[in-house]
Amino acid sequence: MAEGGNEEVVSNKQVILRDYVTGFPKETDMYVTTTSINLRVPEDSNGVLLKNLYLSCDPYMRSRMKHSEEPDFVPYTPGSPIVGFGVSKVVDSRHPEYKKGDLVWGYTGWEEYTHLSEPQVLFKIPNTDVPLSYYTGLLGMAGLTAYFGLHDVCSPKKGEYVYISAASGAVGQLVGQFAKSAGCYVVGSAGSKEKVDLLKNKFGFDEAFNYKEENDLDAALKRYFPEGIDIYFENVGGKMLDAVLLNMRAHGRIAVCGMISQYNLEQPEGVTNLMQIIYKRVRLQGFLVFDYFPQYYKFVDAVLPDIKQGKIKYVEDTAEGLESAPAALIGLFSGRNVGKQVVVICRE
Amino acid sequence: MAEGGNEEVVSNKQVILRDYVTGFPKETDMYVTTTSINLRVPEDSNGVLLKNLYLSCDPYMRSRMKHSEEPDFVPYTPGSPIVGFGVSKVVDSRHPEYKKGDLVWGYTGWEEYTHLSEPQVLFKIPNTDVPLSYYTGLLGMAGLTAYFGLHDVCSPKKGEYVYISAASGAVGQLVGQFAKSAGCYVVGSAGSKEKVDLLKNKFGFDEAFNYKEENDLDAALKRYFPEGIDIYFENVGGKMLDAVLLNMRAHGRIAVCGMISQYNLEQPEGVTNLMQIIYKRVRLQGFLVFDYFPQYYKFVDAVLPDIKQGKIKYVEDTAEGLESAPAALIGLFSGRNVGKQVVVICRE
Numbered sequence: 001m002a003e004g005g006n007e008e009v010v011s012n013k014q015v016i017l018r019d020y021v022t023g024f025p026k027e028t029d030m031y032v033t034t035t036s037i038n039l040r041v042p043e044d045s046n047g048v049l050l051k052n053l054y055l056s057c058d059p060y061m062r063s064r065m066k067h068s069e070e071p072d073f074v075p076y077t078p079g080s081p082i083v084g085f086g087v088s089k090v091v092d093s094r095h096p097e098y099k100k101g102d103l104v105w106g107y108t109g110w111e112e113y114t115h116l117s118e119p120q121v122l123f124k125i126p127n128t129d130v131p132l133s134y135y136t137g138l139l140g141m142a143g144l145t146a147y148f149g150l151h152d153v154c155s156p157k158k159g160e161y162v163y164i165s166a167a168s169g170a171v172g173q174l175v176g177q178f179a180k181s182a183g184c185y186v187v188g189s190a191g192s193k194e195k196v197d198l199l200k201n202k203f204g205f206d207e208a209f210n211y212k213e214e215n216d217l218d219a220a221l222k223r224y225f226p227e228g229i230d231i232y233f234e235n236v237g238g239k240m241l242d243a244v245l246l247n248m249r250a251h252g253r254i255a256v257c258g259m260i261s262q263y264n265l266e267q268p269e270g271v272t273n274l275m276q277i278i279y280k281r282v283r284l285q286g287f288l289v290f291d292y293f294p295q296y297y298k299f300v301d302a303v304l305p306d307i308k309q310g311k312i313k314y315v316e317d318t319a320e321g322l323e324s325a326p327a328a329l330i331g332l333f334s335g336r337n338v339g340k341q342v343v344v345i346c347r348e
Numbered sequence: 349m350a351e352g353g354n355e356e357v358v359s360n361k362q363v364i365l366r367d368y369v370t371g372f373p374k375e376t377d378m379y380v381t382t383t384s385i386n387l388r389v390p391e392d393s394n395g396v397l398l399k400n401l402y403l404s405c406d407p408y409m410r411s412r413m414k415h416s417e418e419p420d421f422v423p424y425t426p427g428s429p430i431v432g433f434g435v436s437k438v439v440d441s442r443h444p445e446y447k448k449g450d451l452v453w454g455y456t457g458w459e460e461y462t463h464l465s466e467p468q469v470l471f472k473i474p475n476t477d478v479p480l481s482y483y484t485g486l487l488g489m490a491g492l493t494a495y496f497g498l499h500d501v502c503s504p505k506k507g508e509y510v511y512i513s514a515a516s517g518a519v520g521q522l523v524g525q526f527a528k529s530a531g532c533y534v535v536g537s538a539g540s541k542e543k544v545d546l547l548k549n550k551f552g553f554d555e556a557f558n559y560k561e562e563n564d565l566d567a568a569l570k571r572y573f574p575e576g577i578d579i580y581f582e583n584v585g586g587k588m589l590d591a592v593l594l595n596m597r598a599h600g601r602i603a604v605c606g607m608i609s610q611y612n613l614e615q616p617e618g619v620t621n622l623m624q625i626i627y628k629r630v631r632l633q634g635f636l637v638f639d640y641f642p643q644y645y646k647f648v649d650a651v652l653p654d655i656k657q658g659k660i661k662y663v664e665d666t667a668e669g670l671e672s673a674p675a676a677l678i679g680l681f682s683g684r685n686v687g688k689q690v691v692v693i694c695r696e
Contacts, residue, residue, distance in 0.1 A: 271619050279418060
């Protein structure tokens with residue numbers, strides 16, 4: 001202990017990015033190490049000191065593991081901890097908006113404790129009647145993405161035909177349920193029988209199929225959408241997008257949320273059927289959840305009652321311990337996870 | 349002459365599509381023949397008999413020269429005349445909305461006289477103080493496409509950066525001028541020095557370049573748009589679209605009007621940079637001019653004063669005689685035309 005009780009140094013386990021990644025990421029692209037951290041916010045800081053409880057594994061993180069000049073997607077720093085969304089408890093604070101004991105979710109480090117000198121994306125957790133881990137997904141970034149990606153980007157109308165790829169994932173499972181609530185006919189695709197069963201029997205999709213069992217995606221979509229697709233929620237890209245473009249209805253909308261099939265390719269696949277967007281007057285709209293952060297509490301008010309009443313189903317795939325985080329993240333890209341991939345560092 | 353003066357048979361020269369076209373179209377995919385036609389609308393018809401004056405050559409026509417199951421783009425019938433937009437005079441009518449002597453523009457045959465049993469796209473020409481040929485372009489389909497494609501699809505704001513490919517063509521030259529009127533910074537590309545000069549010196553674009561002289565389209569766009577592109581008016585597709593995607597600004601809009609570089613390919617080029625539309629929240633919106641036909645006279649009211657005052661510049665490339673029509677149409681795909689390609693059958 002140092003002067004004025006202003007030091008309380010503890011050990012701090014971290015997941016470090018070894019170097020920029022090319023191709024398919026591997027567990028060994030990261031390593032776990034232990035350093036130490038002072039649990040008191042330094043006097044010259046306006047920040048917070050967080051104890052991290054739950055971490056979120058998200059496909060977009062792959063984009064930050066590579067070197068990029070992209071100003072909107074700042075790469076991780078090799079040799080430093082991975083950064084992502086997580087649920088944390090405030091251990092110390094010199095920031096006027098947060099006080100010791102607050103539960104928060106937002107950007108944090110993949111480590112036991114994180115000092116944020118300038119918290120930029122950090123929300124106070126509005127309700128603890130639901131599992132805290134939900135704030136890594138359903139009531140965090142994934143929920144916000146699904147809700148505004150569907151409602152704001154796609155404007156679903158009752159009776160419209162909605163298709164969702166990667167449908168059992170954190171975002172897809174919610175888009176499907178929100179679309180059902182809006183009165184749409186909803187079909188999802190996923191990569192295993194177990195996931196397809198979840199879509200049909202737990203999440204209430206009208207139909208679902210295993211894309212790995214379809215040699216001809218165009219034919220599969222024609223089978224499930226004989227009238228065509230009004231809304232496509234795009235999580236996959238590449239060949240899937242090309243097949244969807246052949247099946248869009250006039251004035252259809254495609255919310256481009258992610259393209260997980262492309263993230264590990266050195267050169268993305270070419271999409272060849274873009275002329276369809278002229279014939280069918282399709283709107284293809286990219287969006288980022290960051291733009292909807294100011295509407296976070298509005299979103300919570302809209303969905304929390306349905307969550308508490310059990311009307312919204314939600315499946316998490318939980319990995320225990322920070323040491324399991326690299327494998328959990330890598331598993332997203334082979335579809336190993338079933339539902340939202342969470343890492344538990346500690347439960348309180 | 350037959351009973352009741354109900355027949356007046358004259359010879360009728362026609363441009364016939366020989367067969368469905370694959371690859372780059374050739375003049376010999378069409379042939380000129382002479383048949384005969386009765387200039388009186390049959391008693392059991394509700395139609396009109398048109399004398400065709402000016403024909404419009406448009407890139408979209410290539411899509412109708414091939415076999416397709418596309419319900420929104422009905423193929424031409426081999427052995428029958430080409431169909432396209434044109435300016436005509438009503439010679440006889442049993443339709444309540446049209447009378448003999450009316451000047452009209454709309455869908456007609458590539459022939460001297462056309463009997464339309466059910467006129468579906470046929471507008472009465474609202475003003476004859478401007479050259480009649482303008483109704484094949486500036487005051488017809490191309491003008492309507494440029495006006496609503498820019499204003500409705502792209503919502504240009506003062507100071508925004510606008511890029512137009514195939515910029516000296518019928519639509520591009522107008523989009524550029526409308527965007528300048530809206531206070532935008534406008535750059536166009538075209539395929540010859542003559543066209544680039546037109547863009548800069550006649551149509552008032554801020555900058556223009558010859559894409560054939562650029563080995564690296566991405567680098568060229570970075571030179572002309574160091575701040576990036578807010579609005580791209582897409583007439584070209586393929587490699588050009590891929591380069592543009594690398595240069596879009598956040599919340600940019602792409603109006604997808606046509607993809608002339610792709611129409612003659614058996615397999616379209618793949619577009620690989622679509623992930624940019626996520627990072628930049630880009631909206632890629634296909635549209636068809638047909639959807640704006642109900643607003644045609646509103647468009648005329650908006651632009652006619654500027655046309656009469658010479659504020660809108662317009663360049664036509666005129667081919668004389670129906671026999672020249674096949675070569676004029678084919679020339680679009682090698683960029684032979686300078687400005688709007690018109691075929692004159694007869695001037696009154």
